[in-house]
Amino acid sequence: MTLAAQSRDPDDDIADAAALYQFDPQGWALFAWDWGNGDLKDMDGPRKWQADINEEIRQHLNSENRYSPLQIAVSSGHGIGKSAEMGMLSNWAMSCFSDCKIVTTANTESQLRTKTSPEIGKWFRSSITAHWFNVQAMSIKARDNEHSDLWRQDFVAWSAHNTEAFAGLHNKDKIIVLMFDEASKIADSVWEVAEGALTDENTIIIWLVFGNPTQNTGRFRECFRRNRKRWIRRQIDSRTVPGTNKKKLDQWVEDYGEDHDFVKVRVRGMFPSSSAKQFIGTDDVDAAQKVHLRKDQYSFAPKIIGVDPAWTGDDELVIYFRQGLYSKLLMKMPKNDNDVLVANHVMRFEDELQADAVFIDGGHGTGIYSVGITMNRSWQLVWFGGKSIDLGCLNKRVEIWKNMRDWLKQGGAIDPKDDVLYQDLIGPELVPRTDGKLQLESKEDMKVRGIPSPNRADALALTFAYPVVAKEDDGRSNVRTDDRYGSSSNDDYNPYG
Known part of the structure; x- marks a missing residue:
C-alpha cells in the first residue's frame, strides 16, 4: 500500500461515490446502506417498486429533460415501505448534491413529527453519510457550517391559510425535492402554491407524493385522473410487496371482498368509489x-x-x-x-x-x-x-x-x-x-x-x-x-x- 493510499481520507471515497451516483438513486441506495445486516438482514436492496421509482428518477436526470420538473405519485395499500423510500431518496439527494433543498410535509403535524420525520431520520442515521448531517426533530442539515442554512431538509406542517413555506421554495441552478406524505389529505391550496413555486430555471426539481388513497377528491386523486399526463403514477398492491402481513391482508379481502372500498384503499392502493363522508359518489x-x-x-x-x-x-x-x-x-x-x-x-x-x-x-x-x-x-x-x-x-x-x-x-x-x-x-x-x-x-x-x-x-x-x-x-x-x-x-x- 502506498503512502498516498494510506493517507487518503475515507470521506474522499464516499465523496467519489456521491459524484458517481449523483444521477442514480438506486446505485446510491445499494452503496450507502449495509444490506443483509442488522435491520436490513432480510433485504438485499430496495424493494422492487422502490427500485422502479429510483429508475424513473435516473432516466429523467440522464435525459435532455433534466431541468423539467419530475412529478411522481405513488398510491398504495398499507405497509409497502413508502417512508423508507422517502428516507433513501432524501439521503441520496442530500448526499449527492451540495446545497440540496428538500421540503417535506404530511397530512397532519402529528404524522409529520411522530412518523414521517423519525422514519426519514432513521435512514440518515444508518447511511454511510450519517456523519455528514445533523438530524433533528424537524430538520436535517449539513454539518458544514458555511452551508448548513442552504443544504437542508425541512419538515414543514402545512396550513390552508398559511402556505408561505411552500411559496418560498426556490434553489436556482441546484436541486429542489418536494415530498408529500399521506398526500390524500393535504389541502388543494398547498398543492397549488407548491406547484407555482417550482419554476426555477436550470434547476433539478423532483416532486414526490405518497399516500393511501383515502380521499376520492382533491389533488392527489387528480394525479391519477384529470392530471395524469403530468405525473408518473404507481398504484401498489400491498400483497405484491415483501414484508407485508399477507395473512392479515387476505383476511381483509375475505371479510370485505376484493371490490369493497376498504380493500381498495387499504390493500390494493386504489381510490374508493366514494370516500366515507362523500355525499355524491x-x-x-x-x-x-x-x-x-x-x-x-x-x-x-x-x-x-x-x-x-x-x-x-x-x-x-x-x-x-x-x-x-x-x-x-x-x-x-x-x-x-x-x-x-x-x-x-x-x-x-x-x-x-x-x-x-x-x-x-x-x-x-x-x-x-x-x-x-x-x-x-x-x-x-x-x-x-x-x-x-x-x-x-x-x-x-x-x-x-x-x-x-x-x-x-x-x-x-x-x-x-x-x-x-x-x-x-x-x-x-x-x-x-x-x-x-x-x-x-x-x-x-x-x-x-x-x-x-x-x-x-x-x-x-x-x-x-x-x-x-x-x-x-x-x-x-x-x-x-x-x-x-x-x-x-x-x-x-x-x-x-
Whole structure:
C-alpha cells in the first residue's frame, strides 16, 4: 500500500461515490446502506417498486429533460415501505448534491413529527453519510457550517391559510425535492402554491407524493385522473410487496371482498368509489359524464334555470339550465354586485330558452330577485338554510343536493369537459349527526379543507328546488311549493321529466 493510499481520507471515497451516483438513486441506495445486516438482514436492496421509482428518477436526470420538473405519485395499500423510500431518496439527494433543498410535509403535524420525520431520520442515521448531517426533530442539515442554512431538509406542517413555506421554495441552478406524505389529505391550496413555486430555471426539481388513497377528491386523486399526463403514477398492491402481513391482508379481502372500498384503499392502493363522508359518489358523476341524450328524451320536460350568486371574491357567479335529464352551464362570471346587470342576463336566458321557472339562491341573490320582480318576472328565492320538506334532511340545501344526486343516478347528463362541475359535485361531505338527518358541510368548512365553494353544483342543484310544470298559456309559472315534494293534481308527474 502506498503512502498516498494510506493517507487518503475515507470521506474522499464516499465523496467519489456521491459524484458517481449523483444521477442514480438506486446505485446510491445499494452503496450507502449495509444490506443483509442488522435491520436490513432480510433485504438485499430496495424493494422492487422502490427500485422502479429510483429508475424513473435516473432516466429523467440522464435525459435532455433534466431541468423539467419530475412529478411522481405513488398510491398504495398499507405497509409497502413508502417512508423508507422517502428516507433513501432524501439521503441520496442530500448526499449527492451540495446545497440540496428538500421540503417535506404530511397530512397532519402529528404524522409529520411522530412518523414521517423519525422514519426519514432513521435512514440518515444508518447511511454511510450519517456523519455528514445533523438530524433533528424537524430538520436535517449539513454539518458544514458555511452551508448548513442552504443544504437542508425541512419538515414543514402545512396550513390552508398559511402556505408561505411552500411559496418560498426556490434553489436556482441546484436541486429542489418536494415530498408529500399521506398526500390524500393535504389541502388543494398547498398543492397549488407548491406547484407555482417550482419554476426555477436550470434547476433539478423532483416532486414526490405518497399516500393511501383515502380521499376520492382533491389533488392527489387528480394525479391519477384529470392530471395524469403530468405525473408518473404507481398504484401498489400491498400483497405484491415483501414484508407485508399477507395473512392479515387476505383476511381483509375475505371479510370485505376484493371490490369493497376498504380493500381498495387499504390493500390494493386504489381510490374508493366514494370516500366515507362523500355525499355524491364519483361513480355516479363518471356515469353522468358518459350519458348521451337525444332531444326527444328531454324536450317535453319543464325548463328550469338555477342562479347561484358568488359569496366571496374567489367564487363564481353561475347560471345553470336543466330540462329533464339534460343540463347545461349558461354563464359563469366572477363575483359581481351589479344586481341589475346579472338580472338582465337571467332575463335574457329566460326569454331565449322560454324557461318555466327561475330559482335563485336567497343568501346573496335577493337583489337579483328584486330586479326580476320589478320587471314582472315570476322568479323564486330558495333559502339554503330554510326548512326542508324532506324530513330526512336538515335544510333545503341538502334536500336539493339529494334530489340532484337521485337525478344523477336516474341518468342525468352533465358536460364531460366541465372539470369544475365534476369536482364541485364530488367535493361536499356529510356532517355526522346523532339524529340521523342529512347535513352537508358548509362552504366555509369546505374552504378550510382546501376545497373551493361548489358554485356550479349549487346552481344545478337549485333547479331541483321545487317541482315545476310548463307555464300556462298566459305565461304564468306553475311552480308547486307545497310540502309534498312532487305531489300535484297530476299523479303521474315526474320532477325529472
